[in-house]
Every structure is written in C-alpha cells, then in structure tokens.
Amino acid sequence: MTETSRIASFARFSWGVLAYNLGVILWGAFVRATGSGAGCGSHWPDCNGEILPRAESIETAIELTHRLTSGLALVLVLVQVGWALRLFERGHLARRAAIAGVILMLTEAALGAGIVLLEYVADDASAGRAAWMALHLVNTFLLVAALALTAWWADAERASRALDAGGGVGWYVAIGALALVVTGMAGAVTALGDTLFPSATLAEGLAADASPTAHFLVRLRVIHPIVATGTFLYLVMASALISAARPDARVRRAALALVVSLAVQMGAGLLNLALLAPVWMQLVHLLLADVAWIALVLLGASALGAPRASAVTRAAIA
Ligand code: HEM
Known part of the structure; x- marks a missing residue:
C-alpha cells in the first residue's frame, strides 16, 4: 500500500467514525427524550449491579444500548488515534485533532457517567441537571469538531496550508x-x-x-x-x-x-x-x-x- 492510499483509508475510516458518533449522539438524545436515563439505576459503569444484565424493561434496553454503542465509539477513537500517530508526523493537524478526539471522548464519557451517578435522570428537574445537559452539549459539539477535523486534515493538501x-x-x-x-x-x-x-x-x-x-x-x-x-x-x-x-x-x-x-x-x-x-x-x-x-x-x-x-x-x- 502506498502512503497516499494509506492516508485515503485513514480519511475514509475517520469520516466513518464521525458518522457513527452522530448515531450514538442521537441515541443519547433518545435516552433523554424517552426518560430512559435511569434504565440502569444509578449504577455506572455496571447496569443495575451487573455488567451485562438481562434487560427487564424497555428503559434498561435503551440505556444499555447507549452504553454499549458509546463504548464502541471509544474503541473506534482509540484505534483512530493509534493509526494517526503511526501515519502522521509530530505536529500534523490530523494527528492533533485525533488526540483531541480521544480526550473529548473521555470527558464525554465522564459527563455521561455523571448524569447517572448524580441521578440527573428520569423526572429530575433541578438547575444542576439543566447546567449538566448544557455542558454535555458543549462537550459533544467539541468532540464532533475534533472528529470532523481529523478526517478533513487527513488530506495532505489541506493540512499543508498554514x-x-x-x-x-x-x-x-x-x-x-x-x-x-x-x-x-x-x-x-x-x-x-x-x-x-x-x-x-x-x-x-x-x-x-x-x-x-x-x-x-x-x-x-x-x-x-x-x-x-x-x-x-x-x-x-x-x-x-x-x-x-x-x-x-x-x-x-x-x-x-x-x-x-x-x-x-x-x-x-x-x-x-x-x-x-x-x-x-x-x-x-x-x-x-x-x-x-x-x-x-x-x-x-x-x-x-x-x-x-x-x-x-x-x-x-x-
Ligand atoms: C440556529 C438554529 C438552531 C439550532 C442550532 C438549534 C439547536 C438545538 C439543539 C442542539 C437542541 C437540543 C436538542 C437535544 O438535546 O435533543 C434544540 C432543542 C429545541 N429547539 Fe432548537 N435550534 C435552532 C433553532 C430553533 C428554532 C428557530 C426553534 C423554534 C422556533 C427551535 C426549537 C427547539 C425546541 C422546541 C427544542 C426542544 C425539543 C428538542 O429537543 O428538539 N430551535 N435546538
């Protein structure tokens, strides 16, 4: 495989990671909109005290699906950053964006875990929950930006411009x-x-x-x-x-x-x-x-x- 085709494969993979993450984000909104955030009780990372529980209710199934799909999102950005570190030299914009992607994915997971552990779920109507949701949205936007820029700057011509x-x-x-x-x-x-x-x-x-x-x-x-x-x-x-x-x-x-x-x-x-x-x-x-x-x-x-x-x-x- 030539350098150019390796970079093209990385760019395709990165656009795929972005699209997959948009799906995970929408499912996260579905969790909130259907009031399923307490589907695993106030347990995180386990679900109702079990690692892989039998879904007793539809809320548990919805929340569990969000956890599993967002877990895969973390694996994908880890693969992406590993690949970027091998493919691009130090200081390359795609490499920097991929590193930012991993950091923002970890903070995204921490904010998601916070919702469950602080019990900002179901019918909780506190100011703390509102502030947390707003903060979660900021992190999501920054994560999406990092993922989009990783794919965009994988193109050598775009990344070479000052x-x-x-x-x-x-x-x-x-x-x-x-x-x-x-x-x-x-x-x-x-x-x-x-x-x-x-x-x-x-x-x-x-x-x-x-x-x-x-x-x-x-x-x-x-x-x-x-x-x-x-x-x-x-x-x-x-x-x-x-x-x-x-x-x-x-x-x-x-x-x-x-x-x-x-x-x-x-x-x-x-x-x-x-x-x-x-x-x-x-x-x-x-x-x-x-x-x-x-x-x-x-x-x-x-x-x-x-x-x-x-x-x-x-x-x-x-
Ligand atoms: C620049 C344009 C706009 C942007 C970027 C925007 C963005 C958003 C975002 C990010 C949410 C939260 C979605 C979620 O967490 O599920 C939201 C919710 C909402 N927006 Fe907007 N919005 C825009 C314009 C408008 C306008 C013009 C209206 C009404 C006249 C509107 C009505 C609503 C309503 C009712 C909700 C709550 C229900 C929902 O989650 O969809 N938005 N908007």
Missing part, C-alpha cells in the same frame, strides 16, 4: 462558533423542559412560557428560539464576509452548506414547536444542529487555510 486567521476571518469564525454553541446550550435546556413538562397544545405551552409561576425550565424555553434567530442572521452575514475575504471553491461550498443547513434548521425548529416536540422531531432537530456545526467547523478550517482575497487578486493580475 492557517491564517487574519483579515477578520478568525473573529468571524470564533464568534459564529460561540453563538452556535450558546444556541445549542439553550436548546439542550429547552429539550429538558419539553421532556419534563410536555404541553397538551401549543397555546397551553406558550401560556406556560409566559407564566411567572411556571417552573424555570418552562420559562427558559423561550430563550432558545430568540438566540437561534440572532445566531442564524449573524452566520448568514459572516458566511458572506468569509467567502468574500477568502475566495476559494471549498470555502464557498462550506459557506453554502452552513447557510442551507441553518435555514432548514430554523424551519425544523418552528415545526418542532408546532408539533410539540415529538421524539422523532427532536432527533431530526439535533441531527441538523450537528450538521450545521460540522459545516461551520469545516468552513472555519477551509477559510483559515485559504489565501486572502488580496493575494488571489495579485496572482490573477500577475
């Missing part, structure tokens, strides 16, 4: 990433509110949102769509500015993917609200959030690696 954050591009990307993370955190709190305090009708839900006597998780629900709208408008503008600052086909494609996925996500959010957040719609909405996040991460990576507009114009004149 990163240049100048011309405002670094700021546009960083502010966009922060805004999307905050939107996701607010979404995680909304999702918890919807799971614990479901509304029978949209009118009843909206009335509860505005009621000063409602539970804080219900009153906080309104923040997410407002923050999401601001983030959407900012990222549409930032995508245009980044594309103008770094005229490059890859940057244009990533910017388009970001704007389209965000526009679809805004529609999905409204539908989520109108349908009173059924479980399938929660999963679609979370998947779209991850897709938009990956598009932003790859927009950042391609823009930081692309030549500035002034350099492109000079090259065209010469």
Whole structure:
C-alpha cells in the first residue's frame, strides 16, 4: 500500500467514525427524550449491579444500548488515534485533532457517567441537571469538531496550508462558533423542559412560557428560539464576509452548506414547536444542529487555510 492510499483509508475510516458518533449522539438524545436515563439505576459503569444484565424493561434496553454503542465509539477513537500517530508526523493537524478526539471522548464519557451517578435522570428537574445537559452539549459539539477535523486534515493538501486567521476571518469564525454553541446550550435546556413538562397544545405551552409561576425550565424555553434567530442572521452575514475575504471553491461550498443547513434548521425548529416536540422531531432537530456545526467547523478550517482575497487578486493580475 502506498502512503497516499494509506492516508485515503485513514480519511475514509475517520469520516466513518464521525458518522457513527452522530448515531450514538442521537441515541443519547433518545435516552433523554424517552426518560430512559435511569434504565440502569444509578449504577455506572455496571447496569443495575451487573455488567451485562438481562434487560427487564424497555428503559434498561435503551440505556444499555447507549452504553454499549458509546463504548464502541471509544474503541473506534482509540484505534483512530493509534493509526494517526503511526501515519502522521509530530505536529500534523490530523494527528492533533485525533488526540483531541480521544480526550473529548473521555470527558464525554465522564459527563455521561455523571448524569447517572448524580441521578440527573428520569423526572429530575433541578438547575444542576439543566447546567449538566448544557455542558454535555458543549462537550459533544467539541468532540464532533475534533472528529470532523481529523478526517478533513487527513488530506495532505489541506493540512499543508498554514492557517491564517487574519483579515477578520478568525473573529468571524470564533464568534459564529460561540453563538452556535450558546444556541445549542439553550436548546439542550429547552429539550429538558419539553421532556419534563410536555404541553397538551401549543397555546397551553406558550401560556406556560409566559407564566411567572411556571417552573424555570418552562420559562427558559423561550430563550432558545430568540438566540437561534440572532445566531442564524449573524452566520448568514459572516458566511458572506468569509467567502468574500477568502475566495476559494471549498470555502464557498462550506459557506453554502452552513447557510442551507441553518435555514432548514430554523424551519425544523418552528415545526418542532408546532408539533410539540415529538421524539422523532427532536432527533431530526439535533441531527441538523450537528450538521450545521460540522459545516461551520469545516468552513472555519477551509477559510483559515485559504489565501486572502488580496493575494488571489495579485496572482490573477500577475
Ligand atoms: C440556529 C438554529 C438552531 C439550532 C442550532 C438549534 C439547536 C438545538 C439543539 C442542539 C437542541 C437540543 C436538542 C437535544 O438535546 O435533543 C434544540 C432543542 C429545541 N429547539 Fe432548537 N435550534 C435552532 C433553532 C430553533 C428554532 C428557530 C426553534 C423554534 C422556533 C427551535 C426549537 C427547539 C425546541 C422546541 C427544542 C426542544 C425539543 C428538542 O429537543 O428538539 N430551535 N435546538
């Protein structure tokens, strides 16, 4: 096998690891949405005191499946980092991203274990649980970013370009990433509110949102769509500015993917609200959030690696 084909196999494997992890993340949301987080009692890593229990209830089966599939996710990132360490020299961007992937997978597992051990499960409606869910979402986004970047930078040509954050591009990307993370955190709190305090009708839900006597998780629900709208408008503008600052086909494609996925996500959010957040719609909405996040991460990576507009114009004149 040549060096090029070994790297191509690694890149294919890495995109596969990313796709697999998106599946694990969706299943994790399914655990929350179906109230199955206590399916193994408050035991971790064992399940109800046994390593491999017979699933007595559907909740145990759902929670156990999440543990087994996330265990395999850990094995996959360990294989990935071992492979990256052998394939790429010290300092290579793909190697660094793969190392970050393992660290973030371990913190993800620790946050997941914390949910069970702190009993932030089933109908617990504490502020601690809300904060923990928001933190879990931040870690998940960072993990997805590390996995996407490992695959992206496995390409020798992309990794060989020096990163240049100048011309405002670094700021546009960083502010966009922060805004999307905050939107996701607010979404995680909304999702918890919807799971614990479901509304029978949209009118009843909206009335509860505005009621000063409602539970804080219900009153906080309104923040997410407002923050999401601001983030959407900012990222549409930032995508245009980044594309103008770094005229490059890859940057244009990533910017388009970001704007389209965000526009679809805004529609999905409204539908989520109108349908009173059924479980399938929660999963679609979370998947779209991850897709938009990956598009932003790859927009950042391609823009930081692309030549500035002034350099492109000079090259065209010469
Ligand atoms: C930039 C656009 C948006 C992003 C990135 C986003 C992201 C998210 C995320 C990450 C969650 C948590 C999912 C989970 O943990 O299961 C969530 C939940 C939620 N979002 Fe959004 N959202 C966006 C726009 C909107 C809009 C415009 C609305 C409504 C008008 C909305 C309504 C909801 C609702 C009702 C939930 C709770 C139910 C669920 O989990 O799906 N979202 N959002």
